[in-house]
Amino acid sequence: MIEVQGLTKRYGRTVAVQDVSFSVKKGEILGFLGPNGAGKTTTMRVLTGFLPPTLGKVTVAGYDVMQEPLEVKRRIGYLPETPPLYPDMRVMEMLAFAGRLKGVSGNQLKQRIAEVSEKTALSDVPRKLIGHLSKGYRQRVGLAAALIHNPEVLVLDEPTAGLDPKQIIETRKLITSLAGEHTIILSTHILPEAANTCGRVMIINAGKVVAEDTPENLTARLQGYETMNLVVEGPEAEVRERLSRVTGVSRVSPSQAGNGRVAFAVQTVKGQDVRKELARAVVESGWGLLELRPVGLSLEEIFLKLTTTESADDNAGENSKETAAS
Amino acid sequence: MKNIWIIARKELAAYFHSPIAYIVLAMFTVLFGFIFYSNLRDFMMEQFLAAQYAQMYGQLTPLNVNESVIRSLVYAIAVICLFLMPMITMRLFAEEKKTGTIELLMTSPLTDLEIILGKFLGAFLLYASLLVLSLLYILILFLYGNPDGKALIAAYLGLVLLGSCYLSLGLMLSTLTRNQVIAGSLGFGLFFMLYLIGWASSYSTGQLGQLANYISFTTHIDNFSKGVIDLRDTVYYLSVIGLSLFLTARSVESVRWRA
């Protein structure tokens, strides 16, 4: 349904997206993950025909975004990062305007407005001025406007940003229910959201794809180690040295110190329970063991590890983009 | 065509949802009303003197309502528009860029040209309502004299063309920035300068003076205000409108490329 080949987008000398390729099959939900400034919004803007790509080819439903922009735009419902709404309009007027822009009119428009405002829980505020709505409600109106013409493809830039927990759950449900019939690309910073709603996740960092797989596979593949939180009463340097000698420990990093106590994050090789060894090592050296707690590695941490190590390799974030551009 | 109307309707509604339309209409009514009143008073005075003159010398020279009143009213509208038109056009693109709603327009199945023409039409309809207001005043003239209907039509055709020049140029300036105040100030500055050029050049001969005279918008309204539809003036206005809309299209396109 969506084919992106070798997409590069430069803003002047900044490279926002570099040689990104992916494809999304009909009915699939693809999640974009990435830290701020990774290039998620930029990629979506190119997909929706708002920005032309610097290099590369983007096709949606068989139409090239540059060659036949109108055909592509007819088929896409897009929720930008900041919902594009007119503060002077009432909710109904906004949805009607969005619908007309997308070519929906007459009775069909009325029916669609009723349907989408039902789906996005807007039925209680039809006559409210958008300027008077709270952030979460504005987000919902934006989503409703993106759905108004029942598009084949949905591009949602952080669809749950600013929503309350109940509404987040509702929106996720809505998105999953739309999959199958619709092809969806969404971006998010909330990893459980990606894990729960997306069939496939693409992690982007500094304009490049660093990983792409199902959430389960990503977690399995990347969980090569486990982390232990350890609080010890004793001299920092010596404790650290002793701990790193325990077999199965791959890295010890002190995280906090204060009045004789030191907290460590101990990384261990996966599948080896070293808690006993760690405890023994501390006690036998005569220090006090105050806390020993295994920390599960969430998708959040995987994401952090991936994106931060990647950018460290690359000489960090914005910097690397400058050099890439020049 | 349908898309142009969708945009135009939205723009027109936006003017009336915000204070802009009311401010523009009120300012126009007051300023035009004042000028109309003082012109009419002068005219009546002349008419009175003429009547006395006729009594003394036994011959009545008919006064021409078109020449003395309509002509100065056309100029009045042209000058009032200098600062009202930027108020109408400044928001057209600047506001959409600022609030990000441009992203909705540009990812909808519309061409840039449809968006531009829709916005132009929306602004034009507000301007047209000003012209209709001024016509209501001019109806009063029919009570006192017998203005030449054809001349009036020519005068209003000139105003439609002149106004469209201001609007299209203002629309273009609005694409250059996301700040309405800047767009408005640029518009007012430019229009005022063009007006001054025309005004100053009316006293100068020489090539430069003629060129300046040609460039200024307001000098081309002269024939229209006398009830003469001159092809050269019409072509001039239409080219300015066409060029401004073309530049607007280029600017919108470059917004896309830079964005």
Ligand SMILES: Nc1ncnc2c1ncn2[C@@H]1O[C@H](COP(=O)(O)OP(=O)(O)OP(=O)(O)O)[C@@H](O)[C@H]1O
């Ligand atoms: N209009 C612009 N002009 C210049 N640079 C831009 C522009 N828009 C984005 N960038 C740059 O492009 C890069 C990618 O930005 P983008 O908005 O795509 O990130 P993102 O992944 O959506 O981030 P976030 O999670 O904060 O939304 C950033 O380095 C940003 O500074």
Ligand SMILES: [Mg+2]
């Ligand atoms: Mg973003």
